[in-house]
Amino acid sequence: MFNMYDFLNNVVIPAIVYSNIYALASIGLTMTYITTKIPSFAHGDLAAVGAYATFYFLYFLFGGIKPGSVYLAMPIAALAGAAVAYLSYIGVFKPMIRRGASVTVLMIASFGLHFLIFGILAILDSIAQTVYGWSTRNYSFSTGEVQIPGLTQSEVTAITSSVVLLLILAALYYLLNRTKFGVVMRASIDNAPLARALGIDVERVYAISWLIIGAVTGIAGIYMGMIFPVTEELGWLRLPLIFVAVIVGGLSSIYGGVIGGYIVGWSMVLGFNYILNPLNLPPEYQLAIPFAIVIATLLLAPQGIAGLIAARRRT
Amino acid sequence: MIRDVLAKTVALVIALVVVGALAFASPLPKDVRVLLQNIEVYIAIYGIYVISLNLEVGYLGLPQFGKVMFLLIGAIAVGGIATKLVLLIYQNAIFKAMGAYPLAKISDYCMYYQYSVTSLVNQMLAQNPALGLGYFLFGVALAMVLSAGLGVLFAYPAIRLREDYLGILLLVSGEFLRVVTYYATPVACGVNGAVIPDPFAWALGETRTLVYFIATSAFLIATFLVFDAIGNSPFGRALRAIRDSETAAAVFGKDIVKFRIRVLAFASAFAGLAGALLAYYFDYTILGTYLPIYTFIGWTMLILGGLGNNVGAIVGVVVYYIVQTLLDIYKNSLQAVLHADPTYLAYAIFGLAIILVLMYRPQGIVPEKPVKTIDLNKVRERIQRKIK
Numbered sequence: 001m002f003n004m005y006d007f008l009n010n011v012v013i014p015a016i017v018y019s020n021i022y023a024l025a026s027i028g029l030t031m032t033y034i035t036t037k038i039p040s041f042a043h044g045d046l047a048a049v050g051a052y053a054t055f056y057f058l059y060f061l062f063g064g065i066k067p068g069s070v071y072l073a074m075p076i077a078a079l080a081g082a083a084v085a086y087l088s089y090i091g092v093f094k095p096m097i098r099r100g101a102s103v104t105v106l107m108i109a110s111f112g113l114h115f116l117i118f119g120i121l122a123i124l125d126s127i128a129q130t131v132y133g134w135s136t137r138n139y140s141f142s143t144g145e146v147q148i149p150g151l152t153q154s155e156v157t158a159i160t161s162s163v164v165l166l167l168i169l170a171a172l173y174y175l176l177n178r179t180k181f182g183v184v185m186r187a188s189i190d191n192a193p194l195a196r197a198l199g200i201d202v203e204r205v206y207a208i209s210w211l212i213i214g215a216v217t218g219i220a221g222i223y224m225g226m227i228f229p230v231t232e233e234l235g236w237l238r239l240p241l242i243f244v245a246v247i248v249g250g251l252s253s254i255y256g257g258v259i260g261g262y263i264v265g266w267s268m269v270l271g272f273n274y275i276l277n278p279l280n281l282p283p284e285y286q287l288a289i290p291f292a293i294v295i296a297t298l299l300l301a302p303q304g305i306a307g308l309i310a311a312r313r314r315t
Numbered sequence: 316m317i318r319d320v321l322a323k324t325v326a327l328v329i330a331l332v333v334v335g336a337l338a339f340a341s342p343l344p345k346d347v348r349v350l351l352q353n354i355e356v357y358i359a360i361y362g363i364y365v366i367s368l369n370l371e372v373g374y375l376g377l378p379q380f381g382k383v384m385f386l387l388i389g390a391i392a393v394g395g396i397a398t399k400l401v402l403l404i405y406q407n408a409i410f411k412a413m414g415a416y417p418l419a420k421i422s423d424y425c426m427y428y429q430y431s432v433t434s435l436v437n438q439m440l441a442q443n444p445a446l447g448l449g450y451f452l453f454g455v456a457l458a459m460v461l462s463a464g465l466g467v468l469f470a471y472p473a474i475r476l477r478e479d480y481l482g483i484l485l486l487v488s489g490e491f492l493r494v495v496t497y498y499a500t501p502v503a504c505g506v507n508g509a510v511i512p513d514p515f516a517w518a519l520g521e522t523r524t525l526v527y528f529i530a531t532s533a534f535l536i537a538t539f540l541v542f543d544a545i546g547n548s549p550f551g552r553a554l555r556a557i558r559d560s561e562t563a564a565a566v567f568g569k570d571i572v573k574f575r576i577r578v579l580a581f582a583s584a585f586a587g588l589a590g591a592l593l594a595y596y597f598d599y600t601i602l603g604t605y606l607p608i609y610t611f612i613g614w615t616m617l618i619l620g621g622l623g624n625n626v627g628a629i630v631g632v633v634v635y636y637i638v639q640t641l642l643d644i645y646k647n648s649l650q651a652v653l654h655a656d657p658t659y660l661a662y663a664i665f666g667l668a669i670i671l672v673l674m675y676r677p678q679g680i681v682p683e684k685p686v687k688t689i690d691l692n693k694v695r696e697r698i699q700r701k702i703k
Contacts, residue, residue: 039482101673103478105673109670112668112669119666123653127653247483284494298472298480
């Protein structure tokens with residue numbers, strides 16, 4: 001018997017929440033890739049930075065996480081993520097790209113950055129734990145979600161995360177297509193040498209894109225913290241799936257990344273409910289589904305969804 | 316070429332004998348010696364792992380971000396297959412003692428009586444060192460064969476994908492394999508972890524560590540000899556040519572696909588060997604712990620030591636363990652100063668070290684040396700003869 005209520009609660013709501021989280025995280029990673037050509041291993045840590053900035057802000061201000069308060073902290077998470085992303089571009093990637101480092105070397109550098117950010121975050125929250133006595137690990141932001149009578153917390157999160165995702169996408173669309181900076185940025189992405197020849201400071205454009213990357217990913221960190229326990233590994237543990245979303249999306253367009261995020265979220269939830277559960281397989285196998293999808297994508301159509309759409313347009 | 320490689324190998328043997336003597340037969344306090352013994356076994360195992368990574372990364376320039384997969388395969392070969400073989404051999408004795416065949420219902424075995432069965436098997440293996448050795452060698456050989464096979468599988472996408480895509484494919488495949496094998500109980504007891512019978516059950520306490528030190532050192536020496544000979548052969552020179560410019564190497568008639576297949580098969584086999592040794596030494600394995608972090612620890616060691624140089628690979632492993640051990644020793648005083656677990660400090664230090672090395676000393680501690688093939692030496696001799 002098909003039960004509409006169960007279907008909504010067990011499939012649609014979790015799928016939307018997961019999808020929005022991976023879509024938000026993919027926007028940043030896709031932008032990292034199309035601007036500076038780095039599949040960054042430190043990307044997940046930007047989300048962890050956002051989550052911890054939120055935590056410290058709320059605890060210093062209110063001494064705890066109160067309903068609705070995470071939205072007050074959202075600008076802080078965006079600022080913290082943006083600051084760390086900007087510093088990592090200016091401090092590490094820019095000098096290395098100038099010296100002509102290869103993609104593999106940049107990937108390893110981004111991995112070193114992951115270790116560094118991870119270590120610093122962990123030391124900071126151990127200190128906060130001893131000094132202030134806060135439990136800085138394995139907490140959840142779900143109590144900080146706004147409360148709407150008659151709706152469960154995950155239903156509210158599904159709505160709010162969709163609204164935030166749509167707002168960010170609209171803002172990015174406006175920025176890229178309706179402003180002068182957008183024209184400059186698209187020019188730098190499409191053909192950096194030509195943009196440089198026209199007098200565009202490509203490195204400045206990239207630095208500003210890294211600010212955007214950090215801000216969006218910092219916000220993604222808050223939503224990750226609503227369904228996953230927040231630790232220093234919050235973003236790092238999700239990174240393989242973010243890579244899956246980005247690659248399935250095609251690595252070339254931020255909208256592709258959003259579609260990739262939706263494929264990851266829905267495939268996990270649908271696979272769990274309609275493949276793993278009926279076959280009595282362990283629920284942990286739901287991770288294997290997106291991995292299988294990306295392996296197939298890489299072997300059969302490495303250009304991803306955005307690439308397929310672009311190829312169809314050309315013919 | 317041979318003389319050069321042999322000289323380095325002899326130096327390695329001497330170094331291993333010296334540190335071995337320091338750890339096993341010196342007047343140092345007992346706890347210091349135990350610490351040294353453990354580190355030395357780890358250095359030998361990780362030395363094999365990083366040398367094999369070096370052939371892929373340092374020589375061929377392959378973005379091998381899925382290296383941990385082959386440690387996992389080693390663990391499966393030992394904890395999943397070789398262990399079951401031993402259980403099969405002793406199943407009648409186990410039936411007599413416990414009243415059940417261990418392989419009849421694998422989930423019960425994993426959950427309830429793994430430990431008691433393994434201690435029984437260990438008692439019997441202690442009486443039969445020859446079987447123990449055979450079981451050890453079987454696990455190692457199986458790990459190498461399976462890993463080589465998996466490595467060859469990855470040569471196919473390696474031909475088609477750009478380096479960043481290939482790196483991510485390898486990373487994700489490692490995670491895929493880990494998730495799938497971890498939650499499948501029949502592979503290696505899944506979430507319970509597999510208890511592995513000790514092939515050297517006759518050796519107890521310090522003797523056991525000594526046996527493992529000798530075994531792993533022997534494998535390290537063999538690995539170093541083989542990989543350094545390969546690196547300094549015309550084959551190794553071709554690999555560097557492919558790394559520096561694929562197109563140019565192809566123009567000179569080098570079949571890049573064949574080189575990648577051989578390198579992936581060979582390097583993966585030795586990484587599988589390292590995985591098997593690790594599993595035997597721990598005498599326990601839990602497949603869920605083979606996280607991508609171990610790939611990156613290998614990379615950290617290699618970057619610090621120096622890419623494209625097998626001596627550098629070993630130096631990197633040693634430096635990593637020295638820093639790690641120093642942090643461990645000063646753990647308590649650091650904890651008091653930092654208010655945080657020094658392990659996190661280790662992460663930050665290694666992260667910063669990787670970035671600084673890549674920015675200011677990309678060649679690492681021991682820089683890459685020019686290849687010394689036979690041909691080059693002969694050419695030099697001829698030139699010198701002519702000058703005379």
